[in-house]
Amino acid sequence: MSFQYAQRGSLSIWLVPLMLALLIMLVGVLQHGQMQRQSWTRQITVDHLALSAGVLLAREMNILAMTNRALLANQLVVSQLIGIASWFEMLRTSTTRTATISAWVPGLNAVTRQIALIVRQSQQPVEQLVRAGIIMQKAITTALSSMQTLVRASFAVMIPATLTDIAKLHTSEPFEFDILHSPTLLPFPLLWWSFIRPRHTGNDDSALLTRMQASMDPFSQHRTYSWFDFFALKIIKTGGTEVTVDKRGRWHWQGLDTLSLHLRAFWSWQELPWGEGARQQQRIDKVERDAFGKSRHYNPRAVSWALSTQRTIQSGQRIYYFDRPQLATEKAPSVFVRSGSAVAKAGIRFYRPQSLFARSDNRLEKANLFNPFWEGQLQSLTQLDRQLLLRQDALEDNQR
Template sequence: MKFTVRKVAGASRRSVRGQAVIWLMGTMVACAAILYGVFNTAQITVAKQRTVNAADAGALAGATVQARVLNLAAYNNRAMMANEAFLIQMLSIESWLQYFGTTADNFGTLADIVGIFIPPIKIIGQILDKLADATEKAHDMLVKADDKAVIPLIETAKWGLAQAHTVVIKGGGVLAEDAATKVVDANRTHFGNHEDVGVEIDKRPKVRAATFALNQTRWWNFTRQYSANERQDSKEVVLNSRDGFSTSRKGEWYLNLNAGLVGTEKNGGSVLKGFDRWETQDTLEIWEKVPCKSGMCKEYQPIGWGRSNADPDGSSGDVWEPKRWAQKLAHSDATSHGGNSGKFSNWTGVPNVFDVRDKAADARAGLGVDFIVATRKSRAAVLTTDQMGIGQDTPAVTGSADMKERAEADQYTALAKARVFFERPQRGLLNDKTANPLWRPDNAKEYGSLFSPYWQARLTDLTAVEKGELLLAMDMLPDKILYTPGGQK
């Protein structure tokens, strides 16, 4: 049987007409879905990165403010120590002038007596008398300066700095929060009177309890004021701030002669008794060896002496060892002619200063204070296709066009922590071209205190506990500790 196939051209074209349109529409739908996905992913990624950047910047800003507050306190503490060093310098000069005056006066009297028999010596006596008078006048002027100006000014500065420290240090935590908030707010877009929602500090009560309250508690507990018998560190700093003259005045070799049977001995310096009294003293004695029960003993005679004290009550203080005649004269005769102007009152002692609270040896290496910030950005503030009304869910035979993004707690969040720490530059740091003026002369490792202004800030990682508490406060499940950045240590 034979079959004949007839080709109908027009019918073939009609059977394939519209297929390209179907493929085009399908491709456009797929492209639209991809475009929506890429656009939404980009918007969400940018929103998340801005939230993270704002949290990091806020935490670092807050910690930097706290570091600057600690450095300000350190500079002010140094200023108070410098004032105390100046006071002991003035008292030492006053004591030395009195000693020099009594020495010149005594030698002048001796020269006047000898000058009766040896006339040329009388001229020396007259010169020494005039020198003693000039020294006494200089001493009296210095006494008035110390009494009327130096001590009152030092005490006023001490009181003022103590009050300022109380305000600044106690308020340092609030200043840090303000700086962090302003830095985070700066990440918002401002145009005229319009300000978008943008990133913000998470101020919900539970979150603030886990950030603001924690930050303030850590800050308040990091430092404290040391007073009364707790001022040992301040006392050591004051004592170490003295120069050689105000520390010890043993005198040159010619004031400490030893000719065998006769000689001279010069003593002097300053002593801080307890925390509230300075004693400065100078003595010059001549000695000779005389027979005694043990053989030959030195017998001392005073030549010159001087004394100056400062304490709250203007007391005479103690007789210095070895309590010979010269030391007793210095104790009882605070000025060159028996006055009391060399016994200063109204000096309140070693300053009460703020310093770090924890001075335990095992805490020194990691000494610091942390500052935490939590930021958030509402999902509604992110311009995605859903927020623009594109891809809304409308019932149709072709299916749903629902393309809503998902965000836990309906927000994008970020956590950041910065640490305020102490580090003084040390020798040998690679590529460090600017720190050499800050090196310690002894190259020792220096630990943190409020006597050195080397506090700084850096970002650091949250602990797993901190992160878990913050996630719960932000209405999020704490399982994200395991697979989100931070909190692994």
């Protein structure tokens, strides 16, 4: 019996080192798992922060795009108001002459005289409403331009604060991180502010003017058509609204409308002006052949009469906005979010889904700041990004 007890004791002595070794291995595995879990949590948190930064940058771009479109729409309203004023002046002159010519026709003279009186009495209230509308549109334009500046400043402050709040939702421990620009590692938002710069209609190479001319409605583009055409008599109505830019970059809208009778006399046509009107924000000195709905081509004499009686309604305005010529997403500065060894990169892209917002010409739309189709996305680190990050790590180690 004593031999058996001695044998059991010797086995238990040999099991102690083995159990100790297993315990040490278990503790090591648990510590490694804890470190791995912390590393994964840190990387996931950094990924979420970077993606959130990209989404916020895209939202800023979308707000700028919508306000830029609002600026164009606001100017379109001004062009319509000027067009209405010139069209109404043409209506007044044409009805007045109609009443004068028909004064000797019994029955008809009372009708034409009453119509002319109503139009003449309505002209002043209409022009007052037009003036008030233009003043209101100027105030709206100024407010939109100021709003863009405030949006840029507010997003620069909001993005770091928002990322801090998001980090608190991922971990209860203090989470320190840096927001940098790719690929220069400059602090945010230095490159972002320099990428989208403020512009105005005096230094943008007529970029906004080109978009405005392409966005004009049919009423503003041309109001030219034939009212009557039979053998030796034609009645042609012409008109349109144009915009000119002075040396200070201010936009001035000009409206011109004419109505003429054309009588055929042997081998030529003779024009008899019947109505004309011109209202503008800057005096119309010269009318090109294709301007104002080709008014000078069809009714040259009525155009001369309209220019001699033109009237100014308010003045023009210089438009301030944010844009970048030849905007390319691959040149847009991305954002690094870095916390320790965990790094994530995010940026923006322009994507217009054809299934939801199809273009009439079915063409692929390039990136621009006039359509709100920007979205944020995570991006892969390039070789240059890795080299810059390693170099920064080395500098930080040397400073320590």
